[in-house]
Amino acid sequence: MTALPQNLASAVSSAGSAVALLRNAQARPTVFPVAPEFSNWRSEQQSWRESVALLDQSHHMTDLFLRGSDALRLLRDLAVNSFENFTVDRAKQFIAVNHEGFLIGDAILFHLEKDYFDLVGHSMAVDWVQYQLESGDYDVTAERDGNSIVRPGPPRLYRYELQGPNALALVEKAIGGEIPAVKFFHMTSFSIAGVRVRALRHGMAGQPGFELFGPWEEGERVRDALLAAGADLGVVPVGSMGYSSANLESGWVPSPLPAIFSGHGMDDYAAWLGAERAGSLAGSFSSNRIDDYYVTPYDLDYGRSVAFDHDFIGRAALERHAENQRRRKVTLVWNADDVAAAIGSLFIPGLPAKYLSLPKSRYGLYQADTVLSSGTQVGLSMDCGYMANEQVFASLATIDVSAAAVGTELTVIWGEEPNSSKPQVERHRQVEIRATVAPAPYVQFARSSYRDR
Template identity: 45%
Template structure:
């Protein structure tokens, strides 16, 4: 019998969630738009030196929540503080399970005091929607799915402009004066006669740097006119249009880990949610990849501290997982770091994947610029002969000047300049994923940085 939900898929896999996900046929997350406008190297460089414009209208899922209980719903589901949240506010929403383990995150937009939009991969949106339906909240939920799984047109366009000259471009394209918008707040203006709402946030670099960014939304049908106005205004400032190859590499530079394994695949408390999630959802096809093979799916779960979200935890309200997080607060945690891969080792891996040499097995190809070959990449990291954590979300950017990844590293090794070794490629020749060629594993040296990587 064909499985209709995640719980049935796990049952059909004999309860072997790790094996099911490691052999899931899905590749990495889809970015279904033009791969390049010029070339991905120049498009990457633009967000560091001039400005880049990305069309985010297709790949993310938007979930709308409207009703008198909307703030209570998110306050009781998320680790964040919602005391002052409402219209024209935004935040990085994070949800955890009853044991304090990460379930999902996304950007939460306060469209109005009683209407929020949660935007991202869809994992957090699914979780909060389930809580809305089962928790007795007076909230209406509407899904606007990513284009690859959406039979209908999207409701809005979503454009991101990023870089030192980003605001200059928008100011020139604006029909009137561009309002000052505080970081992680929203403001309104018009371009080409179209009403725009924009969030001030950065996709690369860190807040307060010159990597300014605005995420702009408006009615879908007006998208082409607004895009054209921004492109025309940007000619003077060296604006580049960014494609689907460069786009996912922005997360490496800013340090956002899009796909930690959500803590939903085990435990009786999540059984109802697994039955709720359809067999065609991302969670039911959450392909795992990499050299790190752990015995239980629980071993892949992370806490907010492990991925840099400890600062978002507020114990001033009741929420799912609050008591567990209180108990975990004083315990050791892994730390999110950046891992700069050694260029010479990368060159050897690339050569051995492309050029067959006598007696030399083929290594797993380092795809450029985005290196991950499944939804959630997890590679083992060693400090000498001691396990040190995992490498996740890897890519190459010209701004870093080599391949790099985000690491979830044990605290004793999470120090600037520490040299670690990651194992690249899967054991036993690779899994059954169609995108994984038969290969041998290789070692790549990687240097720890506790701050974002740049060539400077």
């Protein structure tokens, strides 16, 4: 088994606890190594609602290519999802939990060929799968292609997202004919600019579209063809600022704190995992127990993806969680006057509130802000920012069922006390911001679109 040079276990030991390590981590939050804006993030956000957005996903995610006769068995052993009818040219959201049934992470799993898969996403789920492969007995070979922050040279694949009401028309124009019939989260292939392109039928914030991918060397050629085909269809290249905020509309929490710092079997994993992949923790919620930051799949509305039709790590514990679903994912719409006052505190003498950057205000890889109901904690706000299409500042949160009804008035505590030593944290004071419970996804079109699928 390949050990990484400086492991998570030693980093936690040096810091005194997992919470202390994450709270004061010097690493930056997730960086998207593409241009922040091609025009401006407000117009770029609006493009996936009004015309068609072109997003470059080639650089910020990790790919783990798995090939071998035991590849499917490895994935089944680790995922809460069912693999019935998971044939070639299909994809799914891969969700993994620890032995206690708490979420480690999720990613998108592509079934590319017989016995050949590509797991794509943040490193949390990818690391877990790679560790289980290296420590287990599987006839599988793995090839890891890290994101452009850690990888020398270009990525193995280009990956472009086309989303919006004109996305399908753009693809048809680019391929010079009708799109092959393909269901949601199924794949097809066609030719663009003389090269074969694989395409996942996908949707972002409920809008129709495709995720296109192929060899990196062909990526610029394909992108130029897409821009040319979309010139009269309102195609808008979207930078990292706009792209990073799209999840607020779709209702996906991108990086819950992974349940890897405690629990059965995690000592060996911490000895294997590199300390640089620990991440950073931000937000007003404060507990010395790392377990208090963990969530279950049910807390994030992944229950519909859980299938107890196979054995997997954490199954017995997850069955117990299924019988006691205490929290629910919601959107919290922050009070406009309170948000304006927090931003306005920058212009008033005295200690200001924590800076609210737009469009996304998460300042750690994992965000955990306290949510109160009449002074009692009822949940965690986990990702926040501004949606230009809705003209609201909102967050995705997991809230006690008793306080999760649409229209319920709650309070988010914004800012840390005491201030941590993360480089992105300035001296500030905590403020209370009123918030109203709304559905997740927030956008009605996205809610009906995803549920229909």
